[in-house]
Amino acid sequence: MRRRIVAGNWKMNTTYAEAMELVDGLKASLTEEVVGETGVIITPPALYLSDVVGALVDNEYIAVAAQNVHEKDSGAYTGEISAPMLASMDLDAVIIGHSERRQYFGETNESCKVKIEQSLNNELAAIYCIGETLEERKSGAFMDIILKQCAEGLEGFIAEDMDNIILAYEPVWAIGTGEVATPEQAQEVHAGIRAWLTERFDAETAENVTVLYGGSCKPGNAAELFAQPDIDGGLIGGASLKAEDFTAIIAARTNA
Ligand code: PGA
Numbered sequence: 001m002r003r004r005i006v007a008g009n010w011k012m013n014t015t016y017a018e019a020m021e022l023v024d025g026l027k028a029s030l031t032e033e034v035v036g037e038t039g040v041i042i043t044p045p046a047l048y049l050s051d052v053v054g055a056l057v058d059n060e061y062i063a064v065a066a067q068n069v070h071e072k073d074s075g076a077y078t079g080e081i082s083a084p085m086l087a088s089m090d091l092d093a094v095i096i097g098h099s100e101r102r103q104y105f106g107e108t109n110e111s112c113k114v115k116i117e118q119s120l121n122n123e124l125a126a127i128y129c130i131g132e133t134l135e136e137r138k139s140g141a142f143m144d145i146i147l148k149q150c151a152e153g154l155e156g157f158i159a160e161d162m163d164n165i166i167l168a169y170e171p172v173w174a175i176g177t178g179e180v181a182t183p184e185q186a187q188e189v190h191a192g193i194r195a196w197l198t199e200r201f202d203a204e205t206a207e208n209v210t211v212l213y214g215g216s217c218k219p220g221n222a223a224e225l226f227a228q229p230d231i232d233g234g235l236i237g238g239a240s241l242k243a244e245d246f247t248a249i250i251a252a253r254t255n256a
Contacts, residue, residue: 003210004226005166005233006250007041007127008240009067009095019048023055025243026062034247035061036254038233041127042240043067043095046081053090065093065127068101071114083115083122093125095235097153099133099172109152116153120164127166127235128153129214130193134173142171146189147196159205166210167193168235174215176237183224183231186213190230219248226256 014022023042030040043065044052053064070080086094096119097112112128119126130149132142146169157165169189174181181189190211197206213225214235225231233253239245 002208002232003039003166004037004253004256005039005041005210005212006246006253007043007065007093007095007166007168007212007233007235008246009043009098009214009235009237010045010240011067011100011237012045013241014045014048016048016051019044020051020055022241022243023052023062026246027056027059029243029247030059030061030250032061034251034254038250038253039063040250041065041093049086049091050089063092064090065095065125066091067095067098069094069096069115069118069124071111071118073118083118083124087122087124091124093127093166094119095127095129095168097129097149099129099131099170099175103172109149112149112153113155116157116165120157120161125164125166127168127212129168129170129235131170131172131175131215137171137173143189143192146193150193150196151200154200159201162197162201162205162209166212168212168214169193170214170235172215176216178216180216180218180221180225181213183228186225187228187230190228194230217249219245219252222249222252223256226253 041063070082096115101107116126194206210232212233212235213231217234218239
């Protein structure tokens, strides 16, 4: 069975006090009724991960992920955080290849592949982000670009690995811009990704992989996106910073 998931990407936002307040707000608002079968993941800044995990030890609904991971286990890589380190802090998952990391920090499909390997080797689920820029969308070749990101980032993985890999389709032109992909535009890409997964792995694997949509997903448009057959949930940026909005998006997923 495909998992329905709503993940919040906090990016480089919140002070420590704001982060802990947001966690408290989510603990209060994410009731059994709201969450249902939806998997909920939050992704605070690395600095706060330990305290956030600690604040959620008794919470059964919220999993915690990191926003990035390094390719190596340990060594002279000043400022970096490795998968064994994240695993040792009881984290559940890590976001890999977010378009901001591709754009500003030189991440490539190849580096993403290594980071996914590192995550899986350390029992962390990988949330692998893919998506086209505005120019690539306008060129008409966007599907080829997205499938290349899939092919290169997932090179060498086998069907069983896909149990621990979540895909997140995030059109770069929709991230933080307020310009959301239409449900039809998103569904078209999600269906294309699933068709590719069928060819690359098999029909059962394709059916079971969770594919999230991300890019200006808000309480007001979440329901129509989640109503699409191949959109299994969302990777939420701005709207995940307000407990009320994130909760409303989770409720939209649960009730879709
Ligand atoms: P946004 O960000 O919801 O603020 O557009 C989504 C993301 O970058 O994951």
